[in-house]
Amino acid sequence: MLLNTTRNFLVSEREDIENARVIVLGVPFDTTETTLPGQRLAPLEIRKALLSMDVNERIADTLYDAGDVVVVHGSVEKTMEKLEDVLQEIWSKNNNAKLLVLGGEHTITYGMVKFLASKLDNLQLVFMDAHGDAYDEYMGLKLSHATVLKRIAELNNVKIAVMGVREEMNGLEELKLVELEELDAEMPTYISLDVDVLDPSIMPGVADPVPAGLKVEDIVSVIKRFKNLAGMDVVELNPLVESHVSSRTVAWIIREFLKQSLTE
Numbered sequence: 001m002l003l004n005t006t007r008n009f010l011v012s013e014r015e016d017i018e019n020a021r022v023i024v025l026g027v028p029f030d031t032t033e034t035t036l037p038g039q040r041l042a043p044l045e046i047r048k049a050l051l052s053m054d055v056n057e058r059i060a061d062t063l064y065d066a067g068d069v070v071v072v073h074g075s076v077e078k079t080m081e082k083l084e085d086v087l088q089e090i091w092s093k094n095n096n097a098k099l100l101v102l103g104g105e106h107t108i109t110y111g112m113v114k115f116l117a118s119k120l121d122n123l124q125l126v127f128m129d130a131h132g133d134a135y136d137e138y139m140g141l142k143l144s145h146a147t148v149l150k151r152i153a154e155l156n157n158v159k160i161a162v163m164g165v166r167e168e169m170n171g172l173e174e175l176k177l178v179e180l181e182e183l184d185a186e187m188p189t190y191i192s193l194d195v196d197v198l199d200p201s202i203m204p205g206v207a208d209p210v211p212a213g214l215k216v217e218d219i220v221s222v223i224k225r226f227k228n229l230a231g232m233d234v235v236e237l238n239p240l241v242e243s244h245v246s247s248r249t250v251a252w253i254i255r256e257f258l259k260q261s262l263t264e
Contacts, residue, residue, distance in 0.1 A: 007067030036239030099231030205246030
């Protein structure tokens, strides 16, 4: 068991983190959510959905579930510190596994990308979201779900492609971004999936739905495009809005990520 995590409801019972191909980590944090909190409940619901699906035994045998980070509700900074501590410990035990991170709000992507960029050269980010998340400050916070892309861009060592934005926030046009096709399929790539990028008819369980969204097939095609995935996070699912359909849709996408991870 890792420090700063709890392991209560797991998708895998294996204990040898050193030999895992994929490491699952929950970050049940939603402190900066401004419309309808509840994203902290998503890691549990996603795990339940994964366990209810027919996941190939070969895939299941590759997973290590590290549990959930013990977040500090009310403090983005302290939660980022906790997340970094857990990631450092994971990396010290297994730096070859891909990371599958279950949010939680989109703010956690900053901690993930910052950590991976310090470990991997030429890291690329595919940022999928209905919103730009590029405010410099939002409701008095420099780091929040609405400023996360701006903070990531300021790291200056990650090539970023944005996909699915339909409701642009102030500041997106000022960021140095590239087209998805400009990313190298062979370079280490992290995918951040805010599930509100999907059309609300497919993904009703979000706090900030935006019509005319992507389809599941669009997400899966991106996952399959990259041959050197460092990991993926799935964020902004809100079970208080809707859980059954949305969590199973998320689980289906995750299953495709796991399949792709085994082909590399």
